[in-house]
Amino acid sequence: MSASIGNEELLFYVGTYASEEDEGIRLCGLDPKTGTLRLIHGTSGIKNPSFLVLNQNASRLYAASEQSEGAVVSYEVDPESGKLKQLNSLPTQGADPCHLSLSSDGSLLAANYSSGHVGRFALDEQGALSETTALVQHIGQGFRQDRQEAAHAHSVVPGEDGKFVYVSDLGLDQIVYYRVEDGKLTTQGEVKLPPGAGPRHFVIHPNGQHAYGINELNNTITVYAYNPVQGHLEILQHIATIPEDFVGESYPADVHLSADGRYLYGSNRGHDSIVRFAVDPAAGTLSQPEWTGTGGKWPRNFAVLEDFAIVANQFTDNVVLFRRDPATGSLTETGMELAIKQPSCVEPVRSTK
Incomplete structure (x- = not known):
């Protein structure tokens, strides 16, 4: 799909917690000149499409149906309108993907939160889900009985x-x-985090030498040395995602790097902020945290573009736009937002030009 629908509009899909009757997946547009946002259309027929991912040329979209009997759904994307046509769906054989x-x-991977299953799905020539080639089950428990009982x-x-x-x-x-x-998942290794850390999301730096994980339960980001040849990770740094003087409860959620790898961002649910860190280009370590309020509550997910950031605030039913300074990485409010019920994921249509 083209990365614009007239006037060079930037497009993005929003996943939500919704019933099958609701338009749980929404296509939205951003005018980069004015910062104006608009809802273009929506897709129903899927329960709790809480996480979305587009393929590289934005011709196929995949959605997780987060429920006790989880599923993944594949869609064909109309190249002109961005409308979605369901191709097929498969059960994840786990709970709450x-x-x-x-x-x-050429595969799709899915993480099932409640059951601890991880699945790998082959895709056919049309980009539809073909078969489950691997399913692994994590077993055990962690430090906190309230959140790490399994x-x-x-x-x-x-x-x-x-x-x-x-x-x-x-x-x-x-x-x-x-x-x-051969399509299967064989354990290569593991990295143990401090007890009660609660690792959540993970991103690999474009330099192929470092990686970053955001930890939900102890409000930190962990920096790793990354070996792409053997796959190994080595912990280099833990750094707080919230200010030292914050006394309320907060749970980090999402983590992203800028395309140039100079800045890393994390979302804080409770502190209700996006934290920006400067990335040391050689060591990969983080410094100079800067916090920006998200204009809502419970920023579950967000996207970082060259000149903008788009934040999904789940509990206040709004998707908020921020201007991003590529030179400093800083975010500033634009006053622009969309009313979308329980937004949980922002998936931009990346330009293929």
Whole structure:
């Protein structure tokens, strides 16, 4: 799909918590000249499409249906209108899938939070879901009985070449990494986080030497040395996502890097902010935190573009736009937002020009 619908409009999809009758997936537009946002259209027929991922040329979209009997759904994207046509769906064979990713090896990966399952799905020539090629079950418990009574796979992220897959397990305080062999997932190693950390989301730096994980339960980001050849991770730094003087409860959620790798961003639910860090280009470590209020409550997910950031505030039913300074990484309010019920994911249509 073209990255614009007239007037060079930037497009993005928003996933939500919704009933099958509601338009749970919304296509939205952003005018980069004026900062104006608009709702273009919506797609119904899927319950709780809480996480979305587009393929590289934005011709296919995949959605997680987060429920006790989880499913993933594939859609064809109309290249002119951006409207979605369902191709098919498959059960995840787990409970509450909350994160999806596409691998360069041509597969879709899914993390099931409540059951601790991680699945790998082959895709056919049309980009539809073909079959489940791998299903692994995490077992165990962590430090906190209220949140870590069992394994909770919260995200699944492939390495750039698709040879390794990294699963952040909030319940086990581990990032478990797998080797992909003949479509199966074979354990390659694991990194143990401090007790009660609760790893949630994970991102690999474009330099291929560092990675970053955001930890939901102890309000930190962990910096890793990353070995793309053997897949190994080594902890280099833990840094707080919230100010030292904040006394309320807060739970980090999402983490993203700027495209140039100079800045890293994390969302804080409770503190209701986006924190920006400067990335040391050689060491990969983080410094100079700067916080920006999200204009709502419970920023579950967000997207970082060159000149903008788009934040989904789940509890205040709004998606808020911020201007981003590419030179400093700083975010500033624009006053622009969209009313969308229980937004949970922002998936931009990246330009393929």
